[in-house]
Amino acid sequence: MLDLNVLKMSRSVSIEMPEWTVEFLETIPCEIKLIEDRMRLVLELARKNVLYKTGGPFAAAVFEAESGALISIGVNRVENSYCSCAHAEFMAISLAQQLLKDYDLGRKGRMKHQLVGNWRPCAMCFGSVLWSGIRSLVIAGHGDELEEITGFDEGPICENWREELKIRGIELIIDVLRNEAIDGFKEFAASGNTVYNSRQG
Numbered sequence: 001m002l003d004l005n006v007l008k009m010s011r012s013v014s015i016e017m018p019e020w021t022v023e024f025l026e027t028i029p030c031e032i033k034l035i036e037d038r039m040r041l042v043l044e045l046a047r048k049n050v051l052y053k054t055g056g057p058f059a060a061a062v063f064e065a066e067s068g069a070l071i072s073i074g075v076n077r078v079e080n081s082y083c084s085c086a087h088a089e090f091m092a093i094s095l096a097q098q099l100l101k102d103y104d105l106g107r108k109g110r111m112k113h114q115l116v117g118n119w120r121p122c123a124m125c126f127g128s129v130l131w132s133g134i135r136s137l138v139i140a141g142h143g144d145e146l147e148e149i150t151g152f153d154e155g156p157i158c159e160n161w162r163e164e165l166k167i168r169g170i171e172l173i174i175d176v177l178r179n180e181a182i183d184g185f186k187e188f189a190a191s192g193n194t195v196y197n198s199r200q201g
Contacts, residue, residue: 015081017091018054021045021073031068035138038063038116039176041073043140043184046088046118049075050188056196057150057188058118060092062105065114065136072096079196089117089125093132106133106169114138114171118181119146123155130164136171140181149185151195 024045032038038061045059055076062071074091078084092115097103105113112135120142121129129137147154158164165172 013083015077015083015086015091017073017075017077017095018049018052018080020048020052020054021075024048025073028070030070032063032070033068035116035173035176038068038114039118039138039140040180041070042116042118043177043180045073045075046184047187050184050191050193053193054080055086055088056152056193057184058088060088060115060117062092062096062134063114063116065112067111071113072099079194085124087122087125089115089121090128093128093134097132102133104133106135112136116176118184120154120157120161123157126157126161129170130168134170136173137165138173138176140176141178142174145182146185149182149189151189151197153197 028041032041042059042061045061046057049055049059050057055078058076060074063069064071072092072095074088074093074095076088077086077091093105096105096113102110110133113133114136115129115132115134116138118140120126120139146152162172
């Protein structure tokens with residue numbers, strides 16, 4: 001027989017950003033005009049997430065593409081939230097959607113929204129980008145470096161991933177502060193922090 005108390009406990013999911021992000025947000029401008037500066041913000045978020053041991057070396061942020069208005073930030077929260085879905089892109093997109101009260105960030109009449117991440121999204125987050133309404137994706141890089149340096153499993157990405165973005169009207173900007181992002185992954189690898197792949201611990 002199903003335990004109704006257990007059922008009540010499992011009816012909602014709550015995933016919170018780490019406490020340090022509250023104070024950090026008070027130090028940054030509400031609008032960031034340059035794409036390089038938007039990426040610098042994301043790289044610093046990823047670095048702090050490793051430093052404070054609040055998740056993996058990944059961060060993302062949603063901006064209004066034209067104005068640079070910061071809508072939301074996200075860092076990886078898999079370990080702390082006990083949720084394999086709590087990736088940085090997922091967090092940033094979800095928080096933006098909740099703030100704007102709309103699951104479609106690309107709805108007609110809305111400002112174009114841009115997601116900035118410190119590497120190409122994994123297999124799961126790539127799907128999230130496609131279906132979120134995001135109209136511009138900015139990444140520090142793509143390729144095998146992330147997996148080779150850190151040991152994370154990013155999952156299977158289709159060979160024509162760029163074309164899939166284009167088909168859906170999503171602008172792609174790549175290799176923004178690529179070397180700096182790779183340096184961040186090397187710092188994570190040297191930190192001894194957990195690589196939490198389901199098959200690797």
